Amino acid sequence: MVTRLAIIEVESLSYTYAESTQPSLIDINFKADSGEFIVISGPSGCGKTTFCRTINGLIPNSYGGKFSGRVVVDGLVTTERPVFELAQRVGLVFQNPENELFCTTVEREVAFGPENLALPREEIIMRVDEALDIVGISHLRDKSPDELSGGEQQKVAIAALLTMKPKVLVLDEPTANLDPMSAKSVLNVLVDLNSVGVTILLVEHRLEMVSHLADRCVIFDSGKIVLDGAPQNVLYSDTAANLGIGVPKAVLVAKALRQRPELERWMPLTPRDLLKLLRGDLR
Amino acid sequence: MISLEGVTYSYMPGINALDHIDLNIGAGELVAIVGENGAGKTTLVKHINGLLKPSEGRVTVCGLDSKAVTVASLARKVGLVFQNPDHQLFAETIEKELSFALVNFGLPPDEIKRRTEWAISEFELSQYAGRSPFMLSGGERKRLALASVLCYGPEVLILDEPTTGQDNRQKVRMASLLHKLNQQGKTVLVVTHDMEFVSDYIPRVVVMSHGRVIADGQSGDVLVRRDILERASLVPPQLAEISWELGLDPPSIRLDDVVARLAKLIGGAKA
Ligand SMILES: Nc1ncnc2c1ncn2[C@@H]1O[C@H](COP(=O)(O)OP(=O)(O)OP(=O)(O)O)[C@@H](O)[C@H]1O
Ligand SMILES: Nc1ncnc2c1ncn2[C@@H]1O[C@H](COP(=O)(O)OP(=O)(O)OP(=O)(O)O)[C@@H](O)[C@H]1O
Ligand SMILES: [Mg+2]
Ligand SMILES: [Mg+2]
Numbered sequence: 001m002v003t004r005l006a007i008i009e010v011e012s013l014s015y016t017y018a019e020s021t022q023p024s025l026i027d028i029n030f031k032a033d034s035g036e037f038i039v040i041s042g043p044s045g046c047g048k049t050t051f052c053r054t055i056n057g058l059i060p061n062s063y064g065g066k067f068s069g070r071v072v073v074d075g076l077v078t079t080e081r082p083v084f085e086l087a088q089r090v091g092l093v094f095q096n097p098e099n100e101l102f103c104t105t106v107e108r109e110v111a112f113g114p115e116n117l118a119l120p121r122e123e124i125i126m127r128v129d130e131a132l133d134i135v136g137i138s139h140l141r142d143k144s145p146d147e148l149s150g151g152e153q154q155k156v157a158i159a160a161l162l163t164m165k166p167k168v169l170v171l172d173e174p175t176a177n178l179d180p181m182s183a184k185s186v187l188n189v190l191v192d193l194n195s196v197g198v199t200i201l202l203v204e205h206r207l208e209m210v211s212h213l214a215d216r217c218v219i220f221d222s223g224k225i226v227l228d229g230a231p232q233n234v235l236y237s238d239t240a241a242n243l244g245i246g247v248p249k250a251v252l253v254a255k256a257l258r259q260r261p262e263l264e265r266w267m268p269l270t271p272r273d274l275l276k277l278l279r280g281d282l283r
Numbered sequence: 284m285i286s287l288e289g290v291t292y293s294y295m296p297g298i299n300a301l302d303h304i305d306l307n308i309g310a311g312e313l314v315a316i317v318g319e320n321g322a323g324k325t326t327l328v329k330h331i332n333g334l335l336k337p338s339e340g341r342v343t344v345c346g347l348d349s350k351a352v353t354v355a356s357l358a359r360k361v362g363l364v365f366q367n368p369d370h371q372l373f374a375e376t377i378e379k380e381l382s383f384a385l386v387n388f389g390l391p392p393d394e395i396k397r398r399t400e401w402a403i404s405e406f407e408l409s410q411y412a413g414r415s416p417f418m419l420s421g422g423e424r425k426r427l428a429l430a431s432v433l434c435y436g437p438e439v440l441i442l443d444e445p446t447t448g449q450d451n452r453q454k455v456r457m458a459s460l461l462h463k464l465n466q467q468g469k470t471v472l473v474v475t476h477d478m479e480f481v482s483d484y485i486p487r488v489v490v491m492s493h494g495r496v497i498a499d500g501q502s503g504d505v506l507v508r509r510d511i512l513e514r515a516s517l518v519p520p521q522l523a524e525i526s527w528e529l530g531l532d533p534p535s536i537r538l539d540d541v542v543a544r545l546a547k548l549i550g551g552a553k554a
Contacts, residue, residue, distance in 0.1 A: 019418050022410075043450045044422030147294070150366045150444070151320030151476075173421070176447040177366065179319045179476050181516035205450050208479065208521055244452035246479075249521035249538065256542040257549070271521065271528040278529065281549035 007168060007199050008032040008055060013069035015050060015059060024050040026223040028069070034167075037190070037200045039210050039231070041245055042220035048203045051220065052170045054078065055201065057086040074167060088117070091166035093157055093174045101145040106137065106156050109145055113164045124163075131159040134189050136182070150177040158186060162193075169193065170201045175209070187213060208248035211235060212269045219245065232267035250274045284310040284470050285331055285439065289340035292326060300326045302494035303340070308472070313465045315481040315502070316474045318491035319516035324474045325366060327491070328441045331472070333357040345438060359388065362437035366444045366474075368428035372416040377408060377427060380416055384435045402430035405460070422448035429457075433464075440464065441472045446480050458484035482506050482520035482536040490515050507534045 010030040016023040024047050032038055040048055053059040057078040060067035071078040074089045103109040110131055114124045132138045135155045145153055154177045161169065169190070175183035191213055194200050204210045211217060217234040219227035221243055227234045234240055235251050250268050254277065268274040285308040292301040300323050308314055316324050329335040330342050333354045342349040345360050365371045374380035381402050385395045403409050406426040411419060416427055425448050432440065446454050454477075461471050461484070473485060481488055481502055488505050490498040492515040498505050505511065507523045519527075522541050526534030529548075535541050 017418065019414070041450075044426075044448065044453055045420045049420060149321045149325060155320075173448060177320075177444060177476070179322075179516040180478060180518040182320055183476070184518065205448070206477070206479070244450065244455070246451035246454075249479075250525060252538060253525060253542055253545065256538075257545060271524040274525060275528045278545070278549060 005034045006031050007034040007074055008201075009070075009072040010054070011070045011072075013054060013071060014066075015054065015068075016066040017050075017063065018065040020065075023066075024223055025054070028225055030218070030225065030228075032168075032199055032201065034199055035194070035197050036216060037194045037214050038202070038216045038218060039207070039214040040201060040203045040218050040220065041205060041207055042226075043243060043245070046220040047223045048220055049172055052092060052172050052201070052203060055168070055170050056090040056092045057081060057083045058092070087166075088164065089166055090168045090170060091161040091164050093161050093169075093171040101153060101156060104144055105141065106132075106143055106145060106148075107141040109156055110141075110159045110163055113160055117164075127163040127165070131162040134162060135159045136185060151179060151182060154178055155182065155186075158189075162189075166198070168199045168201070170203075172203045173205070174202070175204070175206075183209060205246055207235065207246050208250075211248060212273075219243065231269060235269065236267045284308055284312075284345065285472075286343045287327075287330070287337075287340065288343075290330060290337045290342060291339040292330065292335060292337055294326075299494050301330070301337075304494075304496055306489065306496060306499070308470060310470055311465060311468045312487060313461060313471045313485055314473070315485040315488045316472060316491060317476065317478070317481060317488060317515065317517060322491040322515065323494040324491055325443055326494075328363060328443060328472060328474055331439070331441060332361040332363040334363070358437075359435070360437055361439040361441065362432035362435065363441045364429045364432050364443060364445065368424040369417075371428045371431070372424060375415060376413055377403070377411055377416060377419075378413070380427060381431050381434050384431065388435060398434045402434050406430045420448075422450070422453065425449065426453070437469075439470045439472070441474070443474045444476070445473060446475060446477045454480055476517075478506065478517060478520050482522065490517070492516075503536055506536055 010028050013025055013028040014023055015025040042048060054071050055073060061083050078086060101109055103112060111124055111128045114127050132141055135158050137155045140152060145156055158174055175186055178186060190200050202210060211231040214231050217231045218225055219234060227237060227239055235247055240247060248269055250270055254268050254274060266277050268277050287304050287306040290301055290304040291299055293299050318324055330337060331344055333349045336350050372380055374383055378399055381399045382395050385398060408427060416424060429445060445457060465471055475481060485502055488502045489496055490511055497514060498511045506520055512519055520536050522536045522538060523534045525541060531544055
């Protein structure tokens, strides 16, 4: 067994927003090894976005509020470092990217990060071209972000993040406004980045699209982590069924067709896996 | 109820965001509009509430030609919930957000109170009473935007990407609410990329690509047409995939149907 280094360590983290009386995160303990691909899900309002904001230090550095516990990212304690320093290690794609776009052209927007790092010009151009190409929006480079469709704006935000080449990528529902093919291609990009060692934290409600890509699934409910484990174990659990998270249809079909002892051996997440499970019976 | 005849629209000369669209939607229908990013879905629905007027062709809503009436007069009949809730929310508190349109339409105070309270409980926002809309989670803001439009009871309701940021339980609630509105005779249009939501809950689907309508029909028929889906950068619903993968012909998008047919195929395998 290979032991990997923890790149994110969260210890007894609790957090209450300045304007709120109830905590949004309660005693969170969490660890991500370098190179892991982790999917985060859970009911609306359970604390996923808040958790993401603690990983790149926006909470508490920019938000204030009541923060206790410790978040360490790549050896840096978030409360001791300015957000811009953390931003070079942790890239965060927001839930509503449009609100973050402010440059006059797509190209400028995407170049903004590396320009601020004062990288050499050729390097910036290379990163920008590459990022635009990866998300498939090279043809939009001279357009203004506010002349784009909702999905196109989301792609701009993702491209802007890719140019920073961070070690950890935190994505808060990055495919929410994307058409299914674009969503797939963005997810493929994440898989590729992950295969060269980038740690991925992906918040997503539509588990059918992402659970089979992940090493681990972490489920929040009411500010707490209630499930943390291999996607199969999490999605076939009673807790997941009771929470009403979006379990893949292949799971529902398998559960309807199979008794529990058999399921424990073989838990399909995708149509293809389901076929493997049933192949013997089908002929 | 809604009719588009030869509707063409361009933001910039030479590029048609809508290209000769013909579309009819009857009173009391529940219809999904799907298609790739930039297909023209948002542009289309903005024509139905009169925010945009066609460069060519005609849009008629509730018997009114959209060019002949103001946005304000259509707004009462056609409620549009924007793709990004932050374009819509502006008030200091949730309650003010919900009552804004009602006050504007001159409803009596007790009616305003009744509707606001209904919306807060229907959308599970009561624990945030008195709070600013901007201190809500993404999914909560989306629900508030929807609630504020529903409150004034438009005849036609258009939701641009209502399920983004919603967990499965909220989606189920939203679906049953849409069906309820539908039964009350409201016309409901849902723009979405969520193929699961469409296949599970919406009977008719219109597929757009490059400013045109490339398919229009029952969800069960349209969503299993690979050629159409591919052209519009869509993927089939999971149950269609499962049907194909496991050789069920014709494919189905209903869970009970797929399970029953598989159970039959594997015969004694189910204990
Ligand atoms: N700026 C804020 N000030 C006060 N409370 C907030 C703020 N942002 C979020 N909250 C509250 O904190 C809780 C967790 O919110 P968070 O945005 O983390 O949820 P989420 O899991 O991302 O939900 P969603 O799936 O709807 O995006 C919610 O109860 C929300 O109302
Ligand atoms: N304000 C604008 N100015 C110029 N072009 C625009 C404007 N808004 C949209 N467009 C362009 O018009 C086309 C249709 O956009 P529209 O927003 O209707 O697409 P959509 O189908 O809603 O896409 P999405 O699924 O990404 O929201 C796209 O090519 C887009 O770039
Ligand atoms: Mg969120
Ligand atoms: Mg749109």
